[in-house]
Amino acid sequence: MNEEKDIDNALRAYGERIRFKRRLAKIQAGIDMNAMRQEAENYSSQVESSSQIRMLWQTYRTTLAVAASVALITTFGSIFLYRSYQQGHQQQEQQYSLLSKELQAVKTSQRQLLNDINGRSRGLRINPAQVAGSGFLLTADGYFVTNNHIVREADSVYVQSTKGEIYKARIVYADQAHDVAVLQLCDDSAFRTLPPVPYSFDARPSDLGERVYTLGYPREEIVYGEGYLSSGTGYRGDSTAYQVAIGVNPGNSGGPLLDEKGNVVGMISGKQTTSEGVSFAIKTNYLLQALSSIPSDSLKGLPIRLNRKNTLTELSRKQQIKRMQDYVYQVKVFKHKE
Amino acid sequence: MKESRQPVLTDEELLTGLADGSDDALTQLYRRYFPMVLHFVTTNSGNEDDAKDIYQEALIVLYEKVRSGSLELHCQLKTYLYSISRRLWLKQLTQRSRFMVRDVETPASDELAMEQLNDDLADHEERDRQFTLMADSLDRLGEPCRTLLEDFYIQHLSMQDITEKFGYTNADNAKTQKYKCLMRLKRLFFSEYKS
Numbered sequence: 195m196n197e198e199k200d201i202d203n204a205l206r207a208y209g210e211r212i213r214f215k216r217r218l219a220k221i222q223a224g225i226d227m228n229a230m231r232q233e234a235e236n237y238s239s240q241v242e243s244s245s246q247i248r249m250l251w252q253t254y255r256t257t258l259a260v261a262a263s264v265a266l267i268t269t270f271g272s273i274f275l276y277r278s279y280q281q282g283h284q285q286q287e288q289q290y291s292l293l294s295k296e297l298q299a300v301k302t303s304q305r306q307l308l309n310d311i312n313g314r315s316r317g318l319r320i321n322p323a324q325v326a327g328s329g330f331l332l333t334a335d336g337y338f339v340t341n342n343h344i345v346r347e348a349d350s351v352y353v354q355s356t357k358g359e360i361y362k363a364r365i366v367y368a369d370q371a372h373d374v375a376v377l378q379l380c381d382d383s384a385f386r387t388l389p390p391v392p393y394s395f396d397a398r399p400s401d402l403g404e405r406v407y408t409l410g411y412p413r414e415e416i417v418y419g420e421g422y423l424s425s426g427t428g429y430r431g432d433s434t435a436y437q438v439a440i441g442v443n444p445g446n447s448g449g450p451l452l453d454e455k456g457n458v459v460g461m462i463s464g465k466q467t468t469s470e471g472v473s474f475a476i477k478t479n480y481l482l483q484a485l486s487s488i489p490s491d492s493l494k495g496l497p498i499r500l501n502r503k504n505t506l507t508e509l510s511r512k513q514q515i516k517r518m519q520d521y522v523y524q525v526k527v528f529k530h531k532e
Numbered sequence: 533m534k535e536s537r538q539p540v541l542t543d544e545e546l547l548t549g550l551a552d553g554s555d556d557a558l559t560q561l562y563r564r565y566f567p568m569v570l571h572f573v574t575t576n577s578g579n580e581d582d583a584k585d586i587y588q589e590a591l592i593v594l595y596e597k598v599r600s601g602s603l604e605l606h607c608q609l610k611t612y613l614y615s616i617s618r619r620l621w622l623k624q625l626t627q628r629s630r631f632m633v634r635d636v637e638t639p640a641s642d643e644l645a646m647e648q649l650n651d652d653l654a655d656h657e658e659r660d661r662q663f664t665l666m667a668d669s670l671d672r673l674g675e676p677c678r679t680l681l682e683d684f685y686i687q688h689l690s691m692q693d694i695t696e697k698f699g700y701t702n703a704d705n706a707k708t709q710k711y712k713c714l715m716r717l718k719r720l721f722f723s724e725y726k727s
Contacts, residue, residue: 201718207596207659208666209685214595217555218588221562227580233567234574237636249634 325527328410328449328462329353329377332485334388336380337498338363339481340448340525341463342373351377353523356416361385363525367488372434372476373463374484377525380496392517393450394504396457397479402426406438408462409515410449411524418515419446421471423459428474429466435474436460442473448525451475456506456514543609551598562591565610568637569617576621576633586624590616593656606645615640615649662725669720677713684710 251258325348329340338353345351351363361384363377379385400406400423407420421440428435438451442465451460460475485498506514541549541560549557566587573583593616597603605612614637622633640649670678676698683689683697695706 198714198718201714201721204662204666204721205681205685205714205717208663209682209688210599211592211596211659211663212686214592215588217558218562218591221559222584222588224559225563225566230563230567230570234571237567237571248638252635253632 324529326411326445327447327525327527328445329523329525330409330448330450330458330461331379331388331391331521331523332376332500333498334390334501335496336378336385336387337366337496338377338379338523339461340375340377341461342368342370342375343463344448344525345375345377345527346370347529348527350528352526352528353377353379354526355523356519359384366492367484369484369487372480372484374461374476374481376485376488376498378496388520390503390505391501391521392505392514393452393456393458393521394501395478395482396453396459397482399426399477399479400436400453400459404459405454406440406451406459407511407515408440408442408446408449408451409518409522410442410446410462411522412443412445414524416519416522416524417446421473424472428476429464432474434480435463435476438462438473438475439471440473441471445524450518450522452506452514452518454511456504456509456518546609547598547603550595551601562587565613568610568614572614572617572633572636573621575636576625578621578624582621582624586617586621589620593652596656596659597652604648606642606648607640611638611640611645612649615645616653619649619653665721665724669717669724672720673713673717677716680710681713681717 325344327340327344329338329344331337332339345365345368348365351365352360353363354360361379363379365375366378367376369375380387402423402425404423405420406423407418409416409418411417419441421438423436424439425437427433428437436451436459438460440451440462442449442462446462447464449462450458451462453459458478458481460477461481462473462475465473482500485500488498490497506517509517541557546557546561546564550561566583569587569590570580570583573586574580578586590613594603594613607615618633618635618639625633640646670681673681680694680698683694684691689697691703691706691710694700694710695703698706698709700706700709
């Protein structure tokens, strides 16, 4: 019954199509083919150019999409990598802080300056120094060493002893590469030759784990700090420096680094800000190299004769410090303010 | 001249006319979009006869959809006809192992329209199969059954005309004869169709 209906429907559709085909054929027969061809020609001129491009686009759009995304990823990837590298680099640069102290904020402590014979501290009080650090005498007759970054671009440099005596200093030599500056105090008539320096200079490389100590001026008073040598190279593998595990602060820069026997093995120069107790000291070897490269005419006929006799060796640490502190000075630097 | 006298019908009116079996509407529709398909087929390695066949097949697809009331247009009529013709022609080209065509018009590309196109063409293929099979079955049916059925279903002759033409005694007799023929055709048709 169902199939009867189906065959009836199928036949009807069949008939319908045949009739429709006949109608189409009739229309086709009555059509002016020339007019149609003409229209088809016009058609071509309308869309040809755009269709060609469109066809190319349709054919290659997947390839294009892939290529474009690869290009995008590569571009942004490299920018990202470059940026992250740069940032990492910057951070590392910032990790190293020079330990010279900006003194703008310490006016109050300036008032507590000790007795002042020459009345110079008044001048300092009125016009406080801008940068301060430490330094120590190389010879009893007034050659003095500190970090170059402290005295760089200085208008005038003063040094102040633990007793509060202030001397003007002349920069004899500056070695930017090793961050060493040599000053001379004997220019100042007030400076009198001291007893020979008690420490000697040891140019040989020191061993890891060597107990070391330093004296410096992170504040107006002299401050003692001790630690040990933790690496034979400095910041980022700098072979001219040691890494020292010692607590230092801004102002300690330029302070001497001594071993247990009282030999100067280096000079404090900076620390790594990202980690506690990672400080750096310039090796004595490079200190001496700097000294030997000073042109003789800038010494004005006063050659630097380093002390070879160490008088601290047998003393206890407390005695050593007592003898030492007269030779460690605070360095105050005045710069021209813009 | 005949054309200019007729009002230009919109696509909507053309479709309604097509459904009602209006000759005017069909003629106008035929003329309106034939140049497009003609241009498409002739620029894609076909001749005018190919274009005519393709276009007429496309119109059959449209017509049968309209007649069954199942046409859903998700794009312009022009785009629909172009897309159908394009597919049909591509199919032919594939049989001639050529796979690229140069478009002269934008084929339907949004998802809904594509889906509809696929459905319509699948329907069409099915009908095509039925159509060929039916023609085949009718051929094998033999006379007078074949002519009788063709007269009734294609020529739309009434039972009365048929009674006279075939010399039956009355219309009931003709109906019985038609029924028998239909049953024979049914067997022929479905034995093939279902296998």
